[in-house]
Amino acid sequence: MARILIVDDEAVIRRMLSTALELAGHEVFEASDGEEALARHREGPPDLVITDIVMPEKDGLEVIMALRRETPRLKVIAMSGGGRFGMTEALQMAEPLGAIATVRKPFDLDAMLEVVRKALAA
Numbered sequence: 739m740a741r742i743l744i745v746d747d748e749a750v751i752r753r754m755l756s757t758a759l760e761l762a763g764h765e766v767f768e769a770s771d772g773e774e775a776l777a778r779h780r781e782g783p784p785d786l787v788i789t790d791i792v793m794p795e796k797d798g799l800e801v802i803m804a805l806r807r808e809t810p811r812l813k814v815i816a817m818s819g820g821g822r823f824g825m826t827e828a829l830q831m832a833e834p835l836g837a838i839a840t841v842r843k844p845f846d847l848d849a850m851l852e853v854v855r856k857a858l859a860a
């Protein structure tokens with residue numbers, strides 16, 4: 739199916755999404771921060787990136803901008819539980835930067851899989 743990169747500083751979130759996406763037939767890669775995400779992307783661009791917004795090193799907004807510069811047609815889903823920004827503001831900032839969908843944490847796993855399915859079909 740698709741190559742998907744999951745970027746989140748929370749290992750539990752990465753593992754949960756990875757397991758669900760692998761069971762759905764996707765090849766999944768993980769990164770724990772923005773710098774690692776950019777390095778993984780350069781190893782071989784994925785079909786889709788799911789990134790948290792609030793992370794150490796390089797935040798998700800910076801990641802989206804960098805990824806879209808390197809691969810303009812890359813599909814990105816942004817997710818956030820808020821952090822130092824309000825949840826709504828952080829996700830609203832992601833859309834103009836190139837995220838094709840946003841998901842609020844905590845999320846329903848089935849709902850996230852549906853967002854992924856739609857993003858890949860777009």
